[in-house]
Amino acid sequence: MEWDWDFVWKIMPTLIEGVKITIIATLLGSVLSTVVGLAIALLRRSPTRLISMPVSFAAEFIRGTPLLVQLYFIFYVLPDFGILLPPLVAGVIGLGLHYGTYTAEVYRAGIDNVPRGQWEAAKACNLTGGQTWTHVILPQAIPPMIPALANYFIAMFKETPLLSVITVLELMNQAKSVANSYYRYVEPMTLVGAFFLTISLLSVFGLRWLEKRYGRIER
Amino acid sequence: MIDWSGYLGLILKGALVTVELTLMGCALALVMAFIAGLGRLSRHFALRALATAYIEFFRGTSIFVQLFWAYFVLPLFGFTLTPLQAGVLALGLNVGAYGAEVVRGAVLSIGKAQYEACVALNLTRYQRMRHIILPQAFLIMLPTFCNNAIELLKATAVVSLISLSDMTFEAQVVRAQTGSTLVPFGTILILYFLMALAISRFVRTLEKRLARGLDGVRV
Numbered sequence: 055m056e057w058d059w060d061f062v063w064k065i066m067p068t069l070i071e072g073v074k075i076t077i078i079a080t081l082l083g084s085v086l087s088t089v090v091g092l093a094i095a096l097l098r099r100s101p102t103r104l105i106s107m108p109v110s111f112a113a114e115f116i117r118g119t120p121l122l123v124q125l126y127f128i129f130y131v132l133p134d135f136g137i138l139l140p141p142l143v144a145g146v147i148g149l150g151l152h153y154g155t156y157t158a159e160v161y162r163a164g165i166d167n168v169p170r171g172q173w174e175a176a177k178a179c180n181l182t183g184g185q186t187w188t189h190v191i192l193p194q195a196i197p198p199m200i201p202a203l204a205n206y207f208i209a210m211f212k213e214t215p216l217l218s219v220i221t222v223l224e225l226m227n228q229a230k231s232v233a234n235s236y237y238r239y240v241e242p243m244t245l246v247g248a249f250f251l252t253i254s255l256l257s258v259f260g261l262r263w264l265e266k267r268y269g270r271i272e273r
Numbered sequence: 274m275i276d277w278s279g280y281l282g283l284i285l286k287g288a289l290v291t292v293e294l295t296l297m298g299c300a301l302a303l304v305m306a307f308i309a310g311l312g313r314l315s316r317h318f319a320l321r322a323l324a325t326a327y328i329e330f331f332r333g334t335s336i337f338v339q340l341f342w343a344y345f346v347l348p349l350f351g352f353t354l355t356p357l358q359a360g361v362l363a364l365g366l367n368v369g370a371y372g373a374e375v376v377r378g379a380v381l382s383i384g385k386a387q388y389e390a391c392v393a394l395n396l397t398r399y400q401r402m403r404h405i406i407l408p409q410a411f412l413i414m415l416p417t418f419c420n421n422a423i424e425l426l427k428a429t430a431v432v433s434l435i436s437l438s439d440m441t442f443e444a445q446v447v448r449a450q451t452g453s454t455l456v457p458f459g460t461i462l463i464l465y466f467l468m469a470l471a472i473s474r475f476v477r478t479l480e481k482r483l484a485r486g487l488d489g490v491r492v
Contacts, residue, residue, distance in 0.1 A: 118423065118469035119462045120430035123441055127462065131454045215337035219434065226337060239345040247334045247342060254333040 062241050065232045069245055072228030073253075079145055079224060080211045086150025087210065088203065091157030095165065096187075098158070117155040122216050124148050129220040145217035153210045157203055164199035165191060201265040208257045212250060225249060277456070280447045284457065287443030288464055294360055294429045294439060295468070299422050301365025302372050306418075309369065310376025311402075324373065331370035336428050339363045344435040356437035360429070368425045375417045379410040412483055419476035423469045430465075440464060 097109040116124065125148040132139065139147070168191050176186040215226035229242035305327075312324030331339065340363040347354060354362065383406050391401040433442035444457040451457075 115462075115466050118427075119465040120427040120441070122430040122433070123444075123458060123462055123465065126441075126444075126454075127458045130448070131458055134455060212335040213337075215335050216431070226341075233345075240349055243338070243342050243346050247338045250335050250338055251330065251333040255329070258333075 058238075058241065061236070061238060062245065065229075065236075065242060065245075068228050068232055069225060069242070069249070072223065072225035073249055075142070075222065075224040076211070076214045079142065079149065079214050079217055079222065080207065082146040083149030083153065083210050083214075084207045086146060087153035087157050087206070090150055090154025091161050094154060094158035095161035098162070099165075113155040113158055116151060121148060121152045121213055122219065124152060125216060125220050141217070141220050141222045144220055145214075145222045149210055149213065149217075152213075153206055156206050156209075160199045160202045160206070161195070163202075164195040167198065168194050197268045200268040201261060204257075204261050204264050208254055208261065211257070212254060215246075280451065280457070281460070283443045283447060284440060284460055284464070287438055287440035287461075288468075290357075290438055291426070291429050291440045291465075292468070294357070294364065294432060294437075295422070295426045297361045298364035298368065298425050298429065301361060302368040302421070302425060303418075305366060305369025306372025306376050309373035310380070313373065313377050314380060328370045328373050331367050332374075336363060336367045337431055337434075339367055340431055340435060356432065356435050359435060360432035360437055364425055364428055364432075367428070368421050371424070372414075372418065372421050375414050375421070376410070379413040380406055382413060383409055408483075412480065415476055415480045415483070419473055422472050422476070426465065426468055426472060 094109060094113050098106050098113070100106045100109075125145065128139065128148050129141065129144045132144075172190055172194065173186070176190045181190065214224055217224050218227035218230065221227070225246055229246045233239045233242040309324045309327050312320045313328065315321050315324070340359065343354060343363045344356065344359040347359075387405055387409070388401070391405050396405070429439055430441040433439050433445065436442070438446075440461045444461045447457040448454050
């Protein structure tokens with residue numbers, strides 16, 4: 055099998071279209087998982103066991119099952135209950151929920167790392183629960199966890215090819231359709247790998263920078 | 274009314290393939306993790322470079338792409354793999370790359386005093402690794418290996434896309450034959466979760482057993 059550069063240039067625009075969708079899905083998924091993770095982390099700390107227990111179980115369950123099956127579930131089972139989602143929305147929800155359970159752990163560690171004295175000081179200053187969270191705890195907890203969060207976003211980026219199974223036209227799906235119409239697999243598949251490698255290596259550099267910028271906090 | 278018993282048997286047959294894949298994948302991943310992890314700590318530049326290239330490549334591209342590459346592109350170079358072989362190869366190499374970083378981190382986390390004591394006792398490099406460093410480092414690796422094994426279990430769902438009849442594949446078959454989506458996908462979600470639970474139980478038992486001789490040594 056020969057590597058054909060003409061073919062590479064011919065399919066490049068199609069693949070670039072796919073890269074765009076892949077990046078959009080990753081960005082939206084990251085935003086969703088940031089929110090979902092925070093919600094899970096806060097709900098798990100709830101003093102009411104009736105709230106914290108089911109949330110913990112649900113998070114464990116989502117983390118213990120494959121993203122692929124969850125995507126099938128969202129895309130094929132929810133319509134039975136009258137919830138019909140466009141593929142990209144279903145994919146973003148799947149990514150966001152799945153990685154939300156991971157980021158929840160990051161939030162938990164970040165929140166646990168805020169010294170006890172801060173909680174006590176907030177109480178001594180007569181802050182309400184909401185004020186304590188928004189003005190004292192979260193501003194200190196979030197910067198150190200930014201690198202860890204970014205790490206999961208990179209992981210999420212690498213999972214986006216799974217969205218192709220629920221008919222999202224992202225990079226992998228574009229490559230597959232190109233490969234199927236020309237019966238050439240070497241170039242499209244290798245290019246997909248190259249795209250992923252390039253983007254994730256670039257993001258790793260970004261991550262290093264984030265680590266330097268936010269990794270350590272002065273106490 | 275659909276007779277579910279036959280379909281359940283189909284899913285259980287798929288579950289067996291999933292378990293088989295997970296076990297073989299874990300075995301390959303463990304071997305690769307130690308080879309690449311220790312390779313990265315080697316004195317020889319060539320070994321270090323090789324191990325780093327392997328780790329960065331397999332961590333930088335998605336498992337999905339690697340699997341498709343192994344199954345569709347390798348045959349064009351003359352290596353034809355069965356779906357099972359391609360699955361085990363991609364899963365093992367991918368998770369092995371993550372495991373290698375765990376091995377490296379754990380070995381580096383062993384205190385300097387241990388190395389100095391080994392030099393003082395005139396142990397060879399091999400003896401030092403085999404009898405002093407690895408037994409302590411292995412215990413530190415175990416919890417992360419547990420997470421990696423669960424990641425591998427979840428990644429096996431992806432092999433259904435290269436026509437290997439694992440649990441997810443059989444669920445799709447059941448869906449196609451019965452038209453019901455909730456039952457097959459619900460069942461396999463629960464089965465995956467139970468398998469993940471089994472893995473974490475197993476590793477926790479192993480951890481307890483290995484920690485027995487190291488009372489007081491472990492931080």
